[in-house]
Amino acid sequence: MEALNNSEPRKIVVKGPYTFSIGNVSGLGEYRRGGLYTQVKMPKLVDFQPLSEQLPKPEILISDFAKFDRPQQLHIGFQALHAFRDKHDHLPKPHSDKDATEILELAQGLAGQGDDKVELDDKLIRELSYQARGDLSPMAAFFGGLAAQEVLKSVSGKFHPIVQWLYFDSLESLPSSVERSEDLCKPTGSRYDGQVAVFGAKFQEKLANVNQFLVGAGAIGCEMLKNWALMGLGTGPKGKINVADMDQIEKSNLNRQFLFRPKDVGKLKADCAAEAVQAMNPELEGKIITFRDRVGPETEHVFTEKFWEELDGVTNALDNVDARQYVDRRCVFFRKPLVDSGTLGTKGNSQVVLPRLTESYSSSQDPPEQSFPQCTLRSFPNKIEHTIAWAKEKFHQYFVGPPETVNLYNTQANYVEQSLKQAGNEIPTLQSIRDFLVSEKPSNFDDCIVWARNQFEKEYNNAIQQLLYNFPKDSTTASGAPFWSGPKRAPDPLKFDANNPTHFSFVKATANLHAFNYGIQKDKAMPEARYLEVMANMTIPEFSPNPTVKIQADENEPDPNAQNGASSFNDNDELQNIVSSLPHPDPSVKLQPVEFEKDDDTNHHIDFITAASNLRAQNYAIAEADRHKTKFIAGKIIPAIATTTALVTGLVVLELYKIIDGKDDIEQYKNGFVNLALPFFGFSEPIASPKGEYLGSNGKVTIDKLWDRFEVEDVTLREFIEDFKKQGLDIMMLSSGVSLLYASFYPPSKLKDRMGL
Numbered sequence: 001m002e003a004l005n006n007s008e009p010r011k012i013v014v015k016g017p018y019t020f021s022i023g024n025v026s027g028l029g030e031y032r033r034g035g036l037y038t039q040v041k042m043p044k045l046v047d048f049q050p051l052s053e054q055l056p057k058p059e060i061l062i063s064d065f066a067k068f069d070r071p072q073q074l075h076i077g078f079q080a081l082h083a084f085r086d087k088h089d090h091l092p093k094p095h096s097d098k099d100a101t102e103i104l105e106l107a108q109g110l111a112g113q114g115d116d117k118v119e120l121d122d123k124l125i126r127e128l129s130y131q132a133r134g135d136l137s138p139m140a141a142f143f144g145g146l147a148a149q150e151v152l153k154s155v156s157g158k159f160h161p162i163v164q165w166l167y168f169d170s171l172e173s174l175p176s177s178v179e180r181s182e183d184l185c186k187p188t189g190s191r192y193d194g195q196v197a198v199f200g201a202k203f204q205e206k207l208a209n210v211n212q213f214l215v216g217a218g219a220i221g222c223e224m225l226k227n228w229a230l231m232g233l234g235t236g237p238k239g240k241i242n243v244a245d246m247d248q249i250e251k252s253n254l255n256r257q258f259l260f261r262p263k264d265v266g267k268l269k270a271d272c273a274a275e276a277v278q279a280m281n282p283e284l285e286g287k288i289i290t291f292r293d294r295v296g297p298e299t300e301h302v303f304t305e306k307f308w309e310e311l312d313g314v315t316n317a318l319d320n321v322d323a324r325q326y327v328d329r330r331c332v333f334f335r336k337p338l339v340d341s342g343t344l345g346t347k348g349n350s351q352v353v354l355p356r357l358t359e360s361y362s363s364s365q366d367p368p369e370q371s372f373p374q375c376t377l378r379s380f381p382n383k384i385e386h387t388i389a390w391a392k393e394k395f396h397q398y399f400v401g402p403p404e405t406v407n408l409y410n411t412q413a414n415y416v417e418q419s420l421k422q423a424g425n426e427i428p429t430l431q432s433i434r435d436f437l438v439s440e441k442p443s444n445f446d447d448c449i450v451w452a453r454n455q456f457e458k459e460y461n462n463a464i465q466q467l468l469y470n471f472p473k474d475s476t477t478a479s480g481a482p483f484w485s486g487p488k489r490a491p492d493p494l495k496f497d498a499n500n501p502t503h504f505s506f507v508k509a510t511a512n513l514h515a516f517n518y519g520i521q522k523d524k525a526m527p528e529a530r531y532l533e534v535m536a537n538m539t540i541p542e543f544s545p546n547p548t549v550k551i552q553a554d555e556n557e558p559d560p561n562a563q564n565g566a567s568s569f570n571d572n573d574e575l576q577n578i579v580s581s582l583p584h585p586d587p588s589v590k591l592q593p594v595e596f597e598k599d600d601d602t603n604h605h606i607d608f609i610t611a612a613s614n615l616r617a618q619n620y621a622i623a624e625a626d627r628h629k630t631k632f633i634a635g636k637i638i639p640a641i642a643t644t645t646a647l648v649t650g651l652v653v654l655e656l657y658k659i660i661d662g663k664d665d666i667e668q669y670k671n672g673f674v675n676l677a678l679p680f681f682g683f684s685e686p687i688a689s690p691k692g693e694y695l696g697s698n699g700k701v702t703i704d705k706l707w708d709r710f711e712v713e714d715v716t717l718r719e720f721i722e723d724f725k726k727q728g729l730d731i732m733m734l735s736s737g738v739s740l741l742y743a744s745f746y747p748p749s750k751l752k753d754r755m756g757l
Helices: 070-088 097-111 122-130 137-156 193-199 201-208 219-231 251-255 269-280 305-310 321-334 374-379 384-399 401-411 415-423 426-439 445-470 501-518 528-536 573-581 605-619 627-634 642-661 717-726 748-754
Strands: 211-215 240-244 288-291 313-316 338-344 347-353 671-675 680-684 691-696 699-704 733-736 739-743
Touching (some): 070 097, 097 122, 193 201, 219 240, 219 338, 240 269, 305 321, 313 321, 313 642, 338 642, 347 642, 374 384, 384 501, 384 627, 445 528, 445 605, 501 528, 501 605, 642 671, 717 739
Antiparallel strands (some): 347 671, 671 680, 691 699
């Protein structure tokens, strides 16, 4: 259907999980075979009503469906606040009952106007008056991030705007453990007057004497510390903030980790972040302790039991699941409250973990990371993500795996016999050792250029010719359908062109990385002409497909090249020939494996992956990706934008207020889920930790299956068993590791010797 090519976008109708209809195709010509489609996101026109029309009949985006009736009341309440300010030229005084009564009267008058009467909650409107002069950093972070994202939407036309109003409250964050009054909430000239106006002076004192642990000082960590500095968290005589982050500041961090500046690149994040927030709030000087250690099993001598026991709470600002789960386990063990959060582009979430109330972070599992079938990467890519993943594998196969194997061969005694016998892949491993130490070992940089040029021929010409030999373009499946159809694209081999920037870039990056493996130095000012000269003097042999080569055609089929079990050294001529060609292991010969680093623009790492991926894309007629996109995908960069980070951090701090207040009602807490692109806001009550019951000596006893445990001192086996009997529990068996210490069926003679232990 040639008429479809370059036509206007067509609206589709989804028919099933793998099919869709493009509508009437008459007059578009005859369908031949194959065909590729591209999804087109069509612009949407959004109309907004003027303020004069929206005030009486607001269109409101609900931020929390558990508070469905509040937005309309707050809409009335804010109009009452504006009317009060117009009348008195100031906002209501903090916690003033007189001003609150007037605000309520104004609101009731407004609520009775129009067609839709709004039923007001007197307490809600009074709280709005009490807090009118308040200024909370987490609320500023929430609405600041939200408003900034709306500005970006307006100038970029990307993502859906809020239509038209959004009201958000967190009245559950108000303290119940301390008193609030007009006298306690009045301004005193303190930098915390805005917060005191909402929570009162007694709660401010409580905030100042908290011992909090922040794990991570990256994007979320910077925002968190900023909020804590503005709140005065940990500034009191008993207050303390602990910050742990082992990472150094990289240039790519500066666009969103706003506590850092160009002069800080290369310095430790924890130290620089602490220094920046102490400049914001000098009362924090001497109150922030930084750790340059990763929080994990290997640093439990740093983060000791005493350290964990002294904490009031923990806040995660981490970017990987393993670290989050470790911190979560420690919080469960030491029964410390934890607030976790994360962002992914415009999406963000926050989770509260409370001792004996909620499940832990590890109680639920994230979906596994997306992976591609190997046969798709090897032979049948159809999108740029496939070719980038393939290029990353080649990076490891060229510059990481073989040098590491060579080093093991040279340093470990009997490496061939001991290690390779168990692996079942002796031949390819020994071949790589032979290639890197004998047949393809470079003596100078020119040899590295030759090796790089040969890799181009091998991957982008020979391998493709072999694939087309096994599966010609006109081949069919067993059912008679064309083999090259659906997601399978028939490739074309590439002919090397030194004038093609992508071809040349591949050779240049590959040669430099190969030289790095061997410690070969080259002239930094080496001209491109030298690469061209070396390649011009090469003779590239003609390739003939090998009829014995087998290629996996589908991921559901077994890999024909997979080795089933460890191969034997006996009667294996090929293996013996390779072993005999290897040099004697020499510990002084050491290659240098490449350690992938995405943020160094001079190390050729991203240059190689970009060129290798785009050449593969040229083979398969896939749209290429520029260096920036390739770096984003290959480096597994989690898209982070300051707007989402600020908003999510605001949600975390609102929950922290509740934890510091000591609230023990799970219904007062909120786990948050947001997507600023849609926009979507969802809040849910945390899932309760599982509970159990047993019949104790004094009746039924309820236990928390996650947070509770039986703790005993250094006692004998007899005392241990008797202690449980007092609690109404009979121990049937007791073991330590693989040793059975006690069993109820043991004869008395055997127990006699053990009960005193």
